[in-house]
Amino acid sequence: MNNLPHVCNFTEVCNYIRRYSPDYIQRTMHSADMALQGKLILSGTRGQWLVVGNPPEWHDNKVNNNGYIWMLNRMNHWLILTYAYLFSNQRKYIDRVLLELLDWIESCPAPALTVDVKEAQRVYGSVDPWRQLEVGERVGNVWPFVIRVMDQIPGMLDSARPTILKSILDHGRILREVCPKFWPNADHNYYLTEMWGLYSIALNFPALEESAEWGAFAQQELERCMSSQFSKQGGQLEGCPSYHNFTTIYMGKVALLARKNGISLSEAFVERFRQAMNYCIQTCRPTGQVVPWGDSDADYKAAVTLSLGALFLGENNLVRLLQSLMGEQKFVNAIIPLLFDYPELLSLTGLLNSLNVPAAEELDEPPRVFWDKELDQVSIRSDWSRQAFSVFFVCRTPVYNGHAHIDPSSFDFTAWGQPLVVDPGRYNYWWLEERRKFKSAAWHNTLTINGKDPFEYLSSWEYGPQKQGKIEYVVDSGDWIRASAVHHNYEPIIHRRDLVMFTGQFLLVLDEVSGLTEQDTVQLNWHLDAVQSHWNEDRQIAYTQSNEVNVAVWTAGRKVYGERKEASISDKMDHLRPSTRVIMSDYGGMAGVRRYATVLFPFRGKFQQDQLRSLEVYEKNGQAFCQMKLDHSSYEVVFKYYGKQEGEA
Template sequence: MTIPTSVPDYSRIYEFIHRYDPDFVQRTLHAADMALEGKQILSGTRGQWLYVGNPPHWHDNKVNNNGYVWMLNRMNHWLILAEAYLLTGERKYIDQVLVELLDWIESCPPPPLPNNLKPASPGEGPIEPLSANLEPVRKQYTSVNPWRQLEVGERMGNVWPAVLRIMDGIPGMLDAARPKILQSIRDHGLVLREVCPLFWPEANHNYYLTEMWGLFSIGLTFPELAEAKEWGEFARQELERCMFSQFSANGGQLEGCPSYHNYTSVHMGKVGLLARKHGIAMSDAFVERFRGAMEYCVQTCRPTGQIVPWGDSNADHYAAMTTALGSIYLGDPRPAKQLISLMGVDTFRKNIIPLLLDYPEILDLVDIPDTGPTSVGETAPEFSRTFWDREMDQAAMRSDWSKEAFSVFFACRSPIYNGHSHADPAAFDFVALGRPLVIDPGRYNYWWLEERRKFKSAAWHNTLTVNGHEPFEFISSFEYGPQKPGRIEYVIDQEDWLRASAVHHNYEPAVHRRDLVLFPGRCLLVLDEVSGLSAQDTVQLNWHLDTIRSAWDPEQQTVVTVGNEVNVAIRTAGRTVTGAAGEASISDKADHLRPSTRYTMLDGGGGGGVRRYATVIVPFRGELQSEQLEGLKVEDDEGQSVCRFRLNNVSYEVFFNLGETSRTLG
């Protein structure tokens, strides 16, 4: 077996780790020691260590969660054990990996390949089945077992080559095991090459991208396999197709979830770097689409540097890894430096450490002073204040590129792309003064339990509902009923204001139009217009606040958060509404919850036709004085509906219909 023997300069990596994240060693060794005891944290263990077996019981679903089996069989803990070996030199860690590897091969033989397939040559597209009945094949490779197709790709792209390279550097360690390991790698390659293309003829799913990344890795990393050359070329062509089937013209991964965008973009970055290492050129169009993916990654980060947790996403700093790989592949440091300016160089450095063993050149990228553009108003000219992905009906607007910026992410895509989306047309995520304020709550997990339903519901997002109903039916964790059209109609950037508009028809005959108007450094104005209502219809304005303390002022129709360094006031006018607080939760990462607060402003009905609401969202430090925000009202002005208010002695006049352009009056 020809496993690459080129070894990075680990001494430089160790020095970097000890300097910038000294706790990383302790965390890694603790997780590695737990793995030696047969304990892991996996999907469904709710963030707790659980005994999974020693060696792991690869088939057992100990927590009745499908993700548990799948994540266990990705073997990500092997990377932790390998890191522990490199950090300490103690053989027990890497020896455990080999023990488990051989046990897995023995315990998890590959299922028999279907015998009714017609192989395809490079350039001919995916394999064509001889039989139209693919259900037995689909059931075998999509069920809860160690050979589910996605795990096959994950293992071959992200885990096995990395740990085998380290083992190959230990004299004699793999001598007896090489033939058995190589045969298992070939078994993986056969599944990826002959089975996976059956399921994704359009190359339009992130599973297929991961699977082809795994096949590409096999083809280039193990050239002694007879099929390696053909596999590598086939995978390269399919990965090109994945880029154009799965990423929009603006660069966003079409599921519309920033976390999944980052995962798939990391894979594409690895593809590009592995291809370059072996003298293979990806197409110019591939490179340009990937460049767009880097901008989408940056634009879908909050000013805090966290990913906006839209859909099934985490509010984490994973974008550091995305932009680090992307910057070294493109030879363009701007995406990474823009993220550094938001999250800070220390956070960036800590989050790219898992890449260093394979991509030590990233160290050059972060060898910069511990400063960056952080003051209010300081901008980064490389990226625009507005971003609009028309294919995904997502928009981002921010006052500037500082950590203190006022920033809003806004989306209205209906019908949705797939079940990773949530039922939240015309919702948004708002951050200001360095703190998430009116936010998307995240995903929690994928179990079809009450928590999952809440996290996906419109009521838990910053959007409007009619009669307390969801915009479309929930069927299961990843499936909805039919949906009506919804879209972002425009995004405009003027010097003093930014504006985006969305409309959707999921409450027909009622139609909801929402405009967001961002006044940099001052406030966010939300204009809602609902037409086609009957007199009996009720309307709810839902707000999810990143706080546990708040107060409702019924006279001012205002909710104010209290007790935080940065607070927010939300005031609504246009109809008489009553406010009710409810407990809620935020999930910054899978399987983790923290408390938050939801507010529902209820319009109890009594008027048919068109109803309009104007809501001003004002971030502030200290205390908000009553005279700071006053005079909020919705009026008719010569047949046009207009919102007027005063904020800090400045008068604002904004028309609901952009045909009468917004005006700010001093």
């Protein structure tokens, strides 16, 4: 029926997974058995199994959550059922996929094709199985694979073939005729997904009469997407690492599908794709987790991104480095779904066969400072080991779109393999109060004025007007790395924040707030990845005591009053775990400029307060300084850095 580009030895892949990840097979079989009972976990089910129908009721929004309908109609559970068939050789799993496929085609006929933009937005932008994004998702990522497996079972598709091809043709016509009307500038991840779906149809089903034209058009548009949606330094323009990964994964699939069919991509595409790989590794914590910035998850999808990049570019260094950070088992578990479509990974030199990756110091390491100037994002780390200190620091306003959060000058801090002072993630797109909390400035590691967000939250996807915020400089001086940001969203109040990471020791946060009245209050917000924290009022120190590696947060410059609040972290969609917020409040009484110096001091074992000897903010010769004595070392740091710019990133 189709002409998928890989002749895959499924037996070899299954045997590999049995050997290296038997737990993955166990989880897959359990999920497949639940799917046979009509039970799925989808957006809005809050991580719980829900009866979706048997077969699924494709139009019924059972949890009053738009994402529920959209995720159901992406049919990702068909992949699970197909894997279960390949693992077990039990026909009931793949038979279920065909049953649901034919039921969906009958229950969800394609709407009449329209290219009138207003009418098309109503038809293809609604809470419906035929929303344009789902059209691209399912024919890009699900249908070709499950059809390929069915095609290898003699006689399975004989009677169903014409019906399935007719539906694929309907999908292709929507992607080709309608979607370009929505995205004339090729500047949205929806369009990239939709053109990936069209490209997938064209190259996987070349017998369709439109396939040649569709393939040429989709490739042209995907080239435009690469140019318009990725910064010159490789970051996807929404600035959310999860969205960067999924869009780059699709671009990797495009590149590999093109190559398998003897099609060349432009040098500009290949070079921007290479830069996207670098952005990917730079937006990982030293644990290999993705930094959950904006609408992102703290997952391990970077392994998928970099594996596809290694296959296409023939450059293994970054994926080997990531494996050394994640550890072998997490890495293998992350890329297992790739193996069925890309069995070449099994023989990628030094990657999977031996699972004996050199230590990070033996690899060619990327720079430890990365500054994407278009996205106003900075990644700094002490080194490229799992035990490194790392900071991801962002100040970008106005934001690009609604996937960003209200967090100018916030950051995420990891040390010694433990995320300590963190971005909380996204949780969910639709539950409005929870969405508001996870987006709010107060739930991030940033400063607020009078308890208010720096700009207004209007809805899940919309904000009020914003002023400029940007990263001003980044300097690597060897023993320390410094990055500075400023934003004007509280005008006439201006907030300047400098982060100074003393490599392998501690992180210093310098905040200067100007333009204040006596009545203005200031809040320093810290989101701690811990369930227990303590507050020492006399010394203005908060510290955690619930992890193997903990952190003390010590502030000076003004008298602040600490308050601890229960909070949550979301490592993946619809899932929560407990955390702690610490709010250090300055209740005012001084107009003009106020300065705060905060030390984030990682430690192991029981907190020893005598390690933090003194911390003060003072002025000298018209400049403001912070002076610290930690353990047996003393430091003096100027608030505004005017030194030589050698080593500027």
